[in-house]
Amino acid sequence: MPEYLSPAVYVEELSSGVKPIEGVGTSTAGFVGHAVKGPIGEAMPVNNFGEFVRRFGGFFSNGVLAFSVKAFFDEGGRSAYIVRTCHYNAGVPAAIVAFKQYVTTSNGAINALQVDATSAGAWGNALSVKTSLDGSLFTLEVFEDGVLVETYRKLTMDPAVVTTDPSQDCYVEARINGQSERIVVTDLALGSGIAVMADRRPAASAPGPDPLATGADGLASLAAADYIGSPGNGSGLHAFDKIEEVNILAIPDAIDRSVHVKGMAYCEGRQDCFYIADSQSTITLADQVLDYKTADGTFSGGNAISSKYGALYAPWVEVVDPRSGGRIAIPPSGAVAGRYAATDASRGVHKAPAGILDGHLATALGLKYDFVAADQEKLNPKGINLIRSFPGTGPVIWGARTVSSDPEWRYLNVRRLFIFLRQSILLATTWVVFEPNDPTLWKSIERNVSAFLFLQWVAGALVGETPGQAFYVKCDAETNPIESIKLGRVITEIGVAPSKPAEFVIFRISQFDGGASSTA
Numbered sequence: 278m279p280e281y282l283s284p285a286v287y288v289e290e291l292s293s294g295v296k297p298i299e300g301v302g303t304s305t306a307g308f309v310g311h312a313v314k315g316p317i318g319e320a321m322p323v324n325n326f327g328e329f330v331r332r333f334g335g336f337f338s339n340g341v342l343a344f345s346v347k348a349f350f351d352e353g354g355r356s357a358y359i360v361r362t363c364h365y366n367a368g369v370p371a372a373i374v375a376f377k378q379y380v381t382t383s384n385g386a387i388n389a390l391q392v393d394a395t396s397a398g399a400w401g402n403a404l405s406v407k408t409s410l411d412g413s414l415f416t417l418e419v420f421e422d423g424v425l426v427e428t429y430r431k432l433t434m435d436p437a438v439v440t441t442d443p444s445q446d447c448y449v450e451a452r453i454n455g456q457s458e459r460i461v462v463t464d465l466a467l468g469s470g471i472a473v474m475a476d477r478r479p480a481a482s483a484p485g486p487d488p489l490a491t492g493a494d495g496l497a498s499l500a501a502a503d504y505i506g507s508p509g510n511g512s513g514l515h516a517f518d519k520i521e522e523v524n525i526l527a528i529p530d531a532i533d534r535s536v537h538v539k540g541m542a543y544c545e546g547r548q549d550c551f552y553i554a555d556s557q558s559t560i561t562l563a564d565q566v567l568d569y570k571t572a573d574g575t576f577s578g579g580n581a582i583s584s585k586y587g588a589l590y591a592p593w594v595e596v597v598d599p600r601s602g603g604r605i606a607i608p609p610s611g612a613v614a615g616r617y618a619a620t621d622a623s624r625g626v627h628k629a630p631a632g633i634l635d636g637h638l639a640t641a642l643g644l645k646y647d648f649v650a651a652d653q654e655k656l657n658p659k660g661i662n663l664i665r666s667f668p669g670t671g672p673v674i675w676g677a678r679t680v681s682s683d684p685e686w687r688y689l690n691v692r693r694l695f696i697f698l699r700q701s702i703l704l705a706t707t708w709v710v711f712e713p714n715d716p717t718l719w720k721s722i723e724r725n726v727s728a729f730l731f732l733q734w735v736a737g738a739l740v741g742e743t744p745g746q747a748f749y750v751k752c753d754a755e756t757n758p759i760e761s762i763k764l765g766r767v768i769t770e771i772g773v774a775p776s777k778p779a780e781f782v783i784f785r786i787s788q789f790d791g792g793a794s795s796t797a
Contacts, residue, residue, distance in 0.1 A: 296721075298705035298729035303626040303697050304618035306349055306357040307523040307550070308611070309504050309513055310530035311340025311496060314396045317370045318512035320358040320520050326350045331458070333359060334400060336600055339496055345529040345611025348596060351640045352612050353619025358523055360516040362530075363397075363495035364503050368510050375401025375492025379408060379479030381466055388465040389434070390449065390479040392417075394489055395461055401492035404459055407485035413475040414446060419459055420486050427460075429453055434466060434477040460489075504528050505539045514543045517550075524696070525617055527553045527610035534569055538580050541587035541680070549700050551693050553617075554582060554680070555608035556591035556661075558645065563652035566591045566661055570680060583660075585679050585686035590662045592648065594641040594672060606645045609664055612638050616674060617693075626697045627738035629677035629690040629778040631662070636674030638664065644672055660687075677778050691775045694738055698773065702726060714762050719752040722769050726750045730773065740774045748773045 281287060307320065313334025315321065323329045326347045336343045342359075349357060363372040374397045381389040390408075394401025407418045411430070419427035432449045439451045454461050466477040506513025517523050526544060528536055537554035544552045560566050568574035570582045570589055582589055590609045598605035613630070616638065620630040630636060641664075648656075648663050653675065656663060662676025679689045686692050706725070712718050727750045733739050734747040741747030752769040761768060 296705070296708060296725050298701055298725055300697060300729075301700045301704060302522055303524050303693065304355065304621040305522045306354055306525040306527065306614045306618065307360070307514075307517050307520065308342060308346055308349075308357060308526075309360045309362055309516075309528045310342030310345070311337055311363075311494070312342055312359070312361040312398075313337050314394075314398050314400045315359070315361045317361055317363055317372055317397055317495075318506065318510065318516055320360050320516040320523075322356065322358050324356050329357075329359065333361060336598070339494060340530045341607045342530055344596060344598075344605065344607045345527070348594075348607065348612035348640050349615040349618070352615025352638065353622065354615040355618060355622070358517065358520055360513065362503050362506070362513055364498050364500070365510075365512060368507075368512075370397065370512075371493070371495030371497070372397035373491055373493040373495065375399075375404065375489035377406060377487050377489045378465070379487075381469070381471060381476060382410070382478050382480050383471060383473075383476035385480075387469050387471065389477055391463040391465055392489065393461050393463070394492060395457070395459055397492065398494050399492050401489050405486035405488040406460070407482045407487065408479045409485075410478065410481050415478045415481075417449070417453070417462075417479075418486065419457065421459065427457055429457075433474055434464060435474045436464070436467065499532050501531075501533065501535045501539055504531060504536045505543065514540060521549070524550050524693075525553060525614045526550055527555075527614055529555060529608040529610050531555065531608075534572070534576060534582060535579050537582055537587070537589070541582070541584035544586035545584055548586075549696055550586070551689065551696065552584070552587035553610040553613050554587055554589045555593070555610045556589065558593050558606060558608070560591060561646045563648065563655045566656055567659055570659060570661055582680050583682060585681035585683055585692055587680055588662055588678065588689045589660065589680050590664060590674070590676075591656075592664065593645040594638060594664060595643040595645060596640055597642065604642055609638075612640055613674060615640075625736055625738055627690055627694045627733075627736075627776045629688065631674040631677040631778070633667075633670055633673055637670065638672045638674065641672040688777055691777060694775050698730075698733070701729065702771075705729075709767065714757065714765070714767050716754070718767065719754075719757065719769075722752045722767070723750045726769065726771060730771075733773075738776055740776050746774065 315333035329346050363370050375394045377392045378388050379390045381387045392406050403422050405420045409416045415432050417429045431446045433446050436448050438446050438448050440447050471477045504513050506515040508515050541552045544550045568576045572579050572581045593606045594609050595604045595606050616630045620628050620635045660678045660680040664672050665675040666672050730748040739747035749772045756768045756770050
């Protein structure tokens with residue numbers, strides 16, 4: 278309380294106790310897969326496909342990640358994080374950076390400069406560099422597939438000479454590193470004992486350019502662990518451990534179903550994201566899809582794909598392959614994730630991303646296999662979401678179920694709604710920690726959470742003719758007895774009635790004789 282020592286008029290600001298809860302994002306995707314280039318095992322944000330190409334390269338013969346990311350953005354996705362993976366040997370990436378070393382002009386036994394590709398992969402083998410001497414300075418040119426793409430002039434081996442003016446002399450590392458999109462250089466002559474800077478320059482290429490070599494993608498011997506990663510080295514899915522805004526996860530390059538099982542387990546552990554699994558490309562029968570989910574038949578062994586934090590889609594979809602102008606079949610997860618994001622933006626996370634409108638896959642030219650109504654009747658109750666084509670619609674997502682056997686979490690939009698509610702309330706109520714645990718705090722919690730849920734009811738996320746039918750919030754002496762207060766706990770009970778999709782629309786039609794009926 279303030280002290281009042283002098284007669285005067287005092288104005289005080291009092292907290293109203295109203296701390297609005299803002300909804301968290303729901304549509305940022307995270308992808309793990311194979312890319313041409315880019316960092317290994319690091320989650321990098323991209324906001325469009327062009328940005329993906331700049332960071333990770335274009336379409337790749339050894340993976341479908343690029344196609345999936347493009348489908349995500351084309352279907353309405355707005356932001357994503359990408360993790361490039363490869364095989365790991367005892368935690369060390371098997372991918373290798375292409376490089377070239379030059380000796381000094383004055384001593385062929387001492388190395389002057391090493392030129393590396395900016396990231397590991399065979400892509401670096403398409404690079405070559407040419408060095409030429411220019412007085413006491415030198416020039417370095419970079420070629421890609423034999424075409425000159427970058428030129429750096431007025432280079433010196435003196436670390437003290439640094440400038441951002443390209444017309445002035447500059448230390449080779451300062452001028453190139455961070456500026457080039459293709460190479461990084463390392464001064465190997467530093468500390469060599471060669472005093473004259475001109476003598477420490479790299480020898481001129483003769484006739485040049487000199488190719489970078491030994492770059493490798495490291496994709497041999499891939500295993501499920503290479504996609505899931507580990508908390509220790511932060512690889513695979515675990516590269517997302519510190520990325521709280523990721524809400525949808527997919528691994529389109531997964532080598533087998535065990536990757537999806539582990540991916541859903543990862544989401545269950547986090548409880549703030551949802552996993553989209555793909556069926557296998559060779560599956561063409563409903564029974565095969567079912568075996569794929571349950572780990573039976575040709576897919577026997579391991580655990581079934583079963584989780585309230587994941588959904589499974591079949592079949593693969595056909596999209597344009599820009600490399601040939603023809604078609605290529607890709608896993609549906611990228612396109613499906615895009616529909617999740619687009620539906621979240623236009624309708625809300627409570628709306629199932631399925632149906633003629635919200636489930637329409639504009640990027641899909643066709644399906645690798647056309648499932649029929651009988652297949653749907655067999656697979657839908659088992660939590661397998663089919664992508665179907667109907668006359669006049671093209672491919673559409675025709676299912677909105679999780680792979681869980683728990684009827685409470687049958688629908689994926691309900692699961693994703695609860696993730697949204699949980700995270701929004703969690704992040705917006707951290708102010709409660711260390712506040713006095715008394716009725717004033719309880720009422721404040723009730724008021725703030727109720728206001729947030731009221732907005733969700735108005736938006737159609739919760740069902741009920743009145744707010745009281747749609748939700749309740751209880752934080753009082755009953756939920757917080759003295760024993761709980763002594764333990765430092767404040768307990769709030771929240772109940773909501775989520776909106777569920779109209780999955781089975783039934784019209785009962787009968788003959789009518791046209792006569793009028795009357796009542797006395």
